[in-house]
Amino acid sequence: MPNIDLIFKNESASRTGSLKHRYAWALVFWALLEGHITQNTTVFEASSGNTATSEGYMLNLLGVNFVVIVPDTLEKIKEDRIRLYTSEIIKTYIGKRIERAEEEAKKRNGFFMNQFANADRV
Ligand SMILES: *[C@@H]1O[C@H](CO)[C@@H](O)[C@H](O)[C@H]1NC(C)=O
Ligand SMILES: *[C@@H]1O[C@H](CO)[C@@H](O)[C@H](O)[C@H]1NC(C)=O
Numbered sequence: 001m002p003n004i005d006l007i008f009k010n011e012s013a014s015r016t017g018s019l020k021h022r023y024a025w026a027l028v029f030w031a032l033l034e035g036h037i038t039q040n041t042t043v044f045e046a047s048s049g050n051t052a053t054s055e056g057y058m059l060n061l062l063g064v065n066f067v068v069i070v071p072d073t074l075e076k077i078k079e080d081r082i083r084l085y086t087s088e089i090i091k092t093y094i095g096k097r098i099e100r101a102e103e104e105a106k107k108r109n110g111f112f113m114n115q116f117a118n119a120d121r122v
Contacts, residue, residue, distance in 0.1 A: 016081075017081075018053050019050065020053070020054040020055075021054045021057075024051055024057070024058050025054075025058055027051075027055060027113055027118065027122050028055060028062070030118070030122045031043070036113075037064055039063075041110060042064075042065040042105075042108060043055070043064055043111050043113055044067045044068075044069065044101045044105040044108075044111065044112045045066070045068055045069065045101060045112070046069045046098045046101040046112075046114070046115070047082075047097075048070065048074070048078075049070065049075070049078030049081070051115050053078070053084075056082055056084070065088075066085060067090065068086055069089075069092060069100050070089055070091055071091070071092070071093070071094035072094070090104065098114070
């Protein structure tokens, strides 16, 4: 295709090595601005790995507690990455992730970030 330039962005060059890096920052920034996260908030998220790693990185910078709800089929390499930023990982059936994250957040008076439902706001 003459006269067409293709420009690639290398998302793996981000600090968390994930294409969710920027999105995670947007989520955390939104939650801060909206007052969902304060000093002692525990944040909960349902994730298959990448978003949790990036969110964990951002929340770690802020010193905010983070609990991740992942599918019980999560690959070890992804779990290891998430564990760099949180010690608390809850495994559950993949179809129950969101429900479980919501429940845990309610039970422990935390904030469920909900990357799926809040994407439009972010
Ligand atoms: C993308 O970034 C990673 C991490 O910095 C680097 O190892 C890799 O070589 C880069 N890929 C390209 C195609 O530049
Ligand atoms: C957070 O927790 C600390 C220690 O319990 C407490 O001193 C502080 O007032 C709390 N901050 C907020 C904003 O609730």
